[in-house]
Amino acid sequence: VTDAPTTIPETTDPLERTWGSAPGLPGWLTAVNHKQIGARFVVTAFVFLLLGGLAAILVRTQLQVPESDFLGPATYNQVFTMHGTTMMFLFAVPMLEGLAMYFVPLMIGARDLPFPRLNAFGYWAYLFGGLLIYSSIFTGSVPDGGWYAYTPLSGPAFAPGTSLDFWLLGVTFLEISGIVGAIELIVVILRHRAPGMSMERIPLFVWSALIMSVMIIFAFTAVLTATVLLELERKVGAPFFDRAGGGNPLLWQHLFWIFGHPEVYIMLIPATGIVSSIVATHARRPVFGYAWVVVALVAIAVLSFGLWVHHMFTVGIPMLALSFFGVSSILIAIPSGVQVFAWLATLWQGRPRWNTPLLFVGGFLVIFTLGGVTGVMVASPPFDWQVHDSHFVVAHFHYVLLGGVVFPIFGGLHHWFPKMVGRQPREGPGKVAFWLMFVGFNVAFFPLHQLGFLGMPRRFYTYQAGLGWDWLNLVSTLGTHVMSLGILVFTVNLVHAWVRGPAAKADPWGGDTLEWLAPSPAPVYNFREIPVVASREPMWEPMSTGAGGEVEVLMRDLATPVEDRREQPITSAVEGRLEGVTALAGPSWWPLFAALANGALLLGILNDVYVLAAAGLAGTVVSIVGWLRPPDREGSGGDG
Amino acid sequence: MAELHVGSELPDRLDRMAGRRSSAWWGALWGAVVVVAVLGYLVYSYFYLYVTAPEGAWPPPGVDRPPLALPAAAALAAAVSAVPLRWVNRGWDDRDPVGLRRGILATAALGVVVLAVAGAAAAAFDVGDVTAYRSIVWVLHAYAALLTVVGIVMAGVAAYQATTFESPSWVWSTGAVFEVWWATVVLSWFAVLAVTAVWPQLV
Numbered sequence: 001v002t003d004a005p006t007t008i009p010e011t012t013d014p015l016e017r018t019w020g021s022a023p024g025l026p027g028w029l030t031a032v033n034h035k036q037i038g039a040r041f042v043v044t045a046f047v048f049l050l051l052g053g054l055a056a057i058l059v060r061t062q063l064q065v066p067e068s069d070f071l072g073p074a075t076y077n078q079v080f081t082m083h084g085t086t087m088m089f090l091f092a093v094p095m096l097e098g099l100a101m102y103f104v105p106l107m108i109g110a111r112d113l114p115f116p117r118l119n120a121f122g123y124w125a126y127l128f129g130g131l132l133i134y135s136s137i138f139t140g141s142v143p144d145g146g147w148y149a150y151t152p153l154s155g156p157a158f159a160p161g162t163s164l165d166f167w168l169l170g171v172t173f174l175e176i177s178g179i180v181g182a183i184e185l186i187v188v189i190l191r192h193r194a195p196g197m198s199m200e201r202i203p204l205f206v207w208s209a210l211i212m213s214v215m216i217i218f219a220f221t222a223v224l225t226a227t228v229l230l231e232l233e234r235k236v237g238a239p240f241f242d243r244a245g246g247g248n249p250l251l252w253q254h255l256f257w258i259f260g261h262p263e264v265y266i267m268l269i270p271a272t273g274i275v276s277s278i279v280a281t282h283a284r285r286p287v288f289g290y291a292w293v294v295v296a297l298v299a300i301a302v303l304s305f306g307l308w309v310h311h312m313f314t315v316g317i318p319m320l321a322l323s324f325f326g327v328s329s330i331l332i333a334i335p336s337g338v339q340v341f342a343w344l345a346t347l348w349q350g351r352p353r354w355n356t357p358l359l360f361v362g363g364f365l366v367i368f369t370l371g372g373v374t375g376v377m378v379a380s381p382p383f384d385w386q387v388h389d390s391h392f393v394v395a396h397f398h399y400v401l402l403g404g405v406v407f408p409i410f411g412g413l414h415h416w417f418p419k420m421v422g423r424q425p426r427e428g429p430g431k432v433a434f435w436l437m438f439v440g441f442n443v444a445f446f447p448l449h450q451l452g453f454l455g456m457p458r459r460f461y462t463y464q465a466g467l468g469w470d471w472l473n474l475v476s477t478l479g480t481h482v483m484s485l486g487i488l489v490f491t492v493n494l495v496h497a498w499v500r501g502p503a504a505k506a507d508p509w510g511g512d513t514l515e516w517l518a519p520s521p522a523p524v525y526n527f528r529e530i531p532v533v534a535s536r537e538p539m540w541e542p543m544s545t546g547a548g549g550e551v552e553v554l555m556r557d558l559a560t561p562v563e564d565r566r567e568q569p570i571t572s573a574v575e576g577r578l579e580g581v582t583a584l585a586g587p588s589w590w591p592l593f594a595a596l597a598n599g600a601l602l603l604g605i606l607n608d609v610y611v612l613a614a615a616g617l618a619g620t621v622v623s624i625v626g627w628l629r630p631p632d633r634e635g636s637g638g639d640g
Numbered sequence: 641m642a643e644l645h646v647g648s649e650l651p652d653r654l655d656r657m658a659g660r661r662s663s664a665w666w667g668a669l670w671g672a673v674v675v676v677a678v679l680g681y682l683v684y685s686y687f688y689l690y691v692t693a694p695e696g697a698w699p700p701p702g703v704d705r706p707p708l709a710l711p712a713a714a715a716l717a718a719a720v721s722a723v724p725l726r727w728v729n730r731g732w733d734d735r736d737p738v739g740l741r742r743g744i745l746a747t748a749a750l751g752v753v754v755l756a757v758a759g760a761a762a763a764a765f766d767v768g769d770v771t772a773y774r775s776i777v778w779v780l781h782a783y784a785a786l787l788t789v790v791g792i793v794m795a796g797v798a799a800y801q802a803t804t805f806e807s808p809s810w811v812w813s814t815g816a817v818f819e820v821w822w823a824t825v826v827l828s829w830f831a832v833l834a835v836t837a838v839w840p841q842l843v
Contacts, residue, residue: 114666114667115663115664115667118667179674183667183670183671183674186666187663187667187670190666191663217670217673217674218677221674221677221680221681222677222681225678225681225682232775233775237770238770238775239775240685240689240772240775242772243694245770245772245775246689246694246700246771246772246773247772247775248688248692248772250692251688254684255685570661579661580661582662582663621793625793625797628797628814
């Protein structure tokens with residue numbers, strides 16, 4: 001076993017030789033480059049989106065007509081659990097972290113993330129966590145406790161067997177992946193920006209990635225704690241959530257929603273970062289009120305940790321707490337509104353080109369605003385008591401999450417596809433996909449508001465005829481199919497572009513940020529010469545490329561690596577002042593081995609095969625020690 | 641900026657970015673935030689279970705209040721174990737691998753003492769039947785012990801690196817990372833003392 005790369009491709013370009021991976025499968029398995037890992041996150045998350053979407057179609061098909069026996073109650077529980085789990089844990093956050101891993105280094109003028117091996121480990125942990133949850137299908141133990149796994153229903157008394165253990169251990173794996181990705185992003189943004197990129201010159205998408213990452217640190221640790229405690233209750237009988245043993249099932253709800261509500265903004269904040277990128281580029285002017293947008297992002301992040309109890313308004317909360325959490329839930333509409341008005345002002349003052357990405361942003365603005373309005377409604381405890389656990393809430397959170405997160409992601413994928421693949425997707429099919437998705441979404445989810453008012457509860461597998469719910473459910477299901485068709489057209493358009501699309505220019509949209517400085521697709525080292533930044537929109541302002549200036553000379557010298565060292569500048573956290581150069585780690589087998597050993601550990605625990613668990617633990621320790629082995633010579637390895 | 645010439649003086653440049661200015665140290669700092677956040681949620685869980693305990697009984701009926709002396713000794717040992725970190729700090733600050741190694745090994749040795757005292761404290765602590773109280777107390781102790789064991793393993797790796805000295809900048813950064821980690825170890829034992837031993841005396 002070695003942590004050294006296998007054969008680096010033959011090339012005369014020293015930068016490519018230094019930053020490249022070995023060819024073939026070994027090179028693929030040992031790759032650590034941020035673009036490769038980021039793209040894997042994006043593609044894997046997209047596959048999970050399709051799987052989660054398939055589960056959604058099954059749910060809507062079951063509810064299409066009254067008294068349907070298409071799925072049956074047990075299977076229905078499993079399908080809606082897998083739908084929620086997939087969308088929340090396997091699609092949205094990994095997709096957004098993947099986009100951030102791919103584009104943040106490009107946007108800030110870095111060559112790679114600071115801990116490339118940790119990044120690779122994060123991907124393998126994500127993949128294995130997802131596969132672990134989905135492998136439950138083959139053992140007949142599909143989780144059925146909802147994406148929230150409320151106790152006591154998820155405890156040993158009401159959920160015997162291993163279905164919830166698949167969920168708990170898989171989610172634990174996914175949280176670890178999310179946390180290591182967050183640390184990567186925080187450190188690269190704070191310490192590896194291009195010289196001259198001070199805090200007030202950071203692109204809004206990068207700000208959003210930084211804030212998302214800090215939120216992940218504090219939110220994912222809550223659910224990590226909760227899943228470990230519940231697994232201990234299930235495996236060794238520690239009664240944290242069992243009233244008979246002195247525990248409290250509501251402790252689970254608190255820990256889960258301390259994670260769960262910030263989770264909404266963990267998804268929404270980077271999605272708004274994508275929106276800002278698209279709006280600035282396609283409206284051809286900087287985002288209006290940059291400083292206010294940054295303040296709004298920070299305010300949303302802070303407030304989002306103070307309103308988790310609004311998910312628990314019906315469990316018996318003191319009036320003072322109800323008032324506090326109701327007010328804080330309403331307050332968050334203010335910074336959200338600041339962002340919406342900033343984008344509208346940008347569009348108003350700009351010269352918008354309504355390409356596919358901007359259409360998705362337009363859809364986002366409409367849908368997300370409607371979801372925000374219903375959010376203010378359910379933030380009021382008396383109103384919430386009436387619609388709690390009804391389809392009104394299903395409509396609300398799909399307007400927020402699908403409109404607020406999925407539409408920007410789709411816009412972002414179309415926007416950045418040329419940079420990722422080097423091919424230009426077609427506009428016609430992109431616009432058709434948008435309209436199918438926009439119309440299909442509203443047809444699918446708007447009727448759910450009315451169904452909620454009519455009293456249709458969520459999580460029920462069927463309903464009686466004659467309650468006035470029939471036609472609304474039928475319309476909703478039809479809308480789901482229209483939206484699915486839109487996703488299919490979108491996917492086919494990108495796949496077609498990947499295979500046969502025309503070559504993309506370096507800057508096909510006329511963007512303002514540094515990723516458009518690199519060729520399309522970006523080379524493995526990102527920039528031949530690290531740019532020196534002199535403004536907030538470096539692509540729209542004269543670049544500082546004069547011969548003078550010691551920093552520029554140094555950055556130009558980095559184009560010629562010494563002894564194949566993966567050199568990257570380190571800059572000060574606030575001013576973006578050059579402080580020195582560091583060497584990053586190269587390809588390695590250890591991240592894959594560490595994730596496999598972790599997987600063995602979790603599988604051993606899951607199946608009560610403690611020999612396997614012990615072997616997994618030992619393998620994890622060995623992998624980490626090997627991973628941290630000093631490089632063979634000074635500077636050839638660097639931080640993990 | 642003159643000392644940052646690329647090429648011939650590269651090892652010096654890398655060395656300059658070791659220690660607290662390295663990416664590894666910044667990564668360790670945020671790793672420590674993760675560890676402390678988990679500790680915080682465990683403490684939150686402890687107090688939530690305390691506040692909502694059946695009939696307000698905490699510890700549960702039949703369980704004595706936890707002893708104070710041995711947990712205090714464990715926390716004190718943890719505090720003392722941080723003293724050699726001064727050598728670690730001076731070691732990577734002065735680029736002295738011998739001092740660095742001595743500090744790391746002394747810290748780890750005292751870490752073993754911490755585990756021994758904490759083990760004795762846990763053995764002397766009759767937490768009664770399987771209850772939420774007993775479970776959360778044990779989880780808090782186990783978490784602090786786990787952090788300590790990881791710190792000791794980390795010390796072994798770092799001390800080995802400081803011995804072979806294959807990569808100076810790597811060694812300095814590892815020393816700085818170890819400092820951050822051990823700070824979380826000390827913090828966790830004090831949290832265990834405050835929450836599981838001191839607090840029940842006050843209520």
